[in-house]
Amino acid sequence: MEELANRTGDPYQTVATEVRRLQAVQLVHIDTAGRTKLLSANESNPYVRPLTQLVLMSYGPPLVISEEFGAVGRIEQLMIYGSWAARYEDEAGPVPNDIDLLVIGRPDRDDLHEAALRAQQRLGREVNVTLRTRGAWDKASDGFTRQVRSSPLLEVRYPEGDALGGTREAR
DSSP states (O other): OHHHHHHHTOOHHHHHHHHHHHHHTTSEEEEEETTEEEEEEOTTSTTHHHHHHHHHHHHSHHHHHHHHHTTSTTEEEEEEETHHHHHHTTOOOOOOSEEEEEEEEOOOHHHHHHHHHHHHHHHTSEEEEEEEOHHHHHHOOSHHHHHHHHSOOEEOOOTTSOOOOSOOOOO
């Protein structure tokens, strides 16, 4: 719980109180290993899945990616792919260690790098950016492109809900 308190910036006692409340309504399990408390979602609780979706859309990678990359000019489309998108689409597997992001357009690479670092800091996990121009993405038939296209893709939208279609100029 100490790590959770550090990541949220809340006092340990506040986090502990909220975790106890979640445990009381059977939304989380707490296992102990020595002095460490390990929290996990109680997947058998019917409220866990919809609450998880709500939290992810409200505070998770799609929103953070949208906010951090939304100010980068000349992006036509953003898509999360890989293990994070697969778990989001309910494919079984381990918790993702990173977020794979496909950027379509011609943005400045330094701006992309800075946005990825900001998103990484907020999410607490690495954000890996793959950049393709629209033409290269539309025409490509290499192994990487075939794999990404045949796997779950989550299109990221701007915070105000507008699609990323069309080239945006830098703000």
